[in-house]
Amino acid sequence: MALLKHTKDRGDLRIRDNVDDLGIELAEYIAELSEASVKERGVFAIALSGGSLITLMGKLCEAPYKKTVDWAKWYIYWADERVVGKNHVDSNYKLAKDGLLSKMPVIPSHLHSINDSLSAEDAASDYEFDLRQLVKARTVAVSEVSDCPKFDLILLGMGSDGHVASLFPNHMALDEKDEWVTFITDSPEPPPERITFTLPVINSASNVAVVVTGAGKAEALRLAVDDVEPDSPVIPGRMVDPTNGKLVWFVDTAAASKLEGFQFADLDQPFA
Numbered sequence: 001m002a003l004l005k006h007t008k009d010r011g012d013l014r015i016r017d018n019v020d021d022l023g024i025e026l027a028e029y030i031a032e033l034s035e036a037s038v039k040e041r042g043v044f045a046i047a048l049s050g051g052s053l054i055t056l057m058g059k060l061c062e063a064p065y066k067k068t069v070d071w072a073k074w075y076i077y078w079a080d081e082r083v084v085g086k087n088h089v090d091s092n093y094k095l096a097k098d099g100l101l102s103k104m105p106v107i108p109s110h111l112h113s114i115n116d117s118l119s120a121e122d123a124a125s126d127y128e129f130d131l132r133q134l135v136k137a138r139t140v141a142v143s144e145v146s147d148c149p150k151f152d153l154i155l156l157g158m159g160s161d162g163h164v165a166s167l168f169p170n171h172m173a174l175d176e177k178d179e180w181v182t183f184i185t186d187s188p189e190p191p192p193e194r195i196t197f198t199l200p201v202i203n204s205a206s207n208v209a210v211v212v213t214g215a216g217k218a219e220a221l222r223l224a225v226d227d228v229e230p231d232s233p234v235i236p237g238r239m240v241d242p243t244n245g246k247l248v249w250f251v252d253t254a255a256a257s258k259l260e261g262f263q264f265a266d267l268d269q270p271f272a
């Protein structure tokens, strides 16, 4: 049974006591958004991340979703990518392709991966250029409040340091306001060279889901969603705050363990 907590400013929390059930919850959520988007706009523009998220999305490759989801309408981007070859073990594209996309009937030309022959700086510009073409054609919608792309769904993971996409704590990439896609060459976690959607793009999406599992991320989750002490560090996860969109956190009980009120919660009842 899911435990639903609605936090006033920080979105919905969907908590499950094991990752299998969390995967089912996530697959259902994605399938519903895909159906609604295809009905409304004729397409579903989604951005993936790397990391543990991809394994958790595995249920989408199974029944009923394999047959019920309109895969041909999916246009897929990456919220961040490591600047390595597409066959490199660190590539987020490879992770998603091997673990997910090769098992779904998506259209290969709808997969928008980075040009892996370019430098980090050029790969970021090239990726933004590619995205601009799809925004121009309205395959990816445009935000009403900025000129940013408005993805139907951006899926993020969050590291134990609170990073989302490749936006790391205290990094100047967090301040980028003009570019849609930026690059870093000094990632605190390997590999050092990455490109990433900027906060304005993430926060322009119609829906943003952040998947957080494991006790090692409990403190980061607390800092990202709870009402914390004023001198607490403002981690990137806390800066995810869609302007006109909906934010949902998919969390297991281990990651939720430090949330205020959670210790006393009944898994079948909402907690305050």
Ligand SMILES: O=C1O[C@H](COP(=O)(O)O)[C@@H](O)[C@H](O)[C@H]1O
Pocket (backbone or CB within 6 Å): 049, 050, 051, 052, 053, 080, 081, 082, 092, 156, 157, 158, 159, 160, 163, 164, 165, 166, 189
């Ligand atoms: O480096 C990255 O880490 C985050 C979080 O990964 P996780 O395995 O801790 O869930 C991931 O979302 C991002 O795409 C990736 O490049």
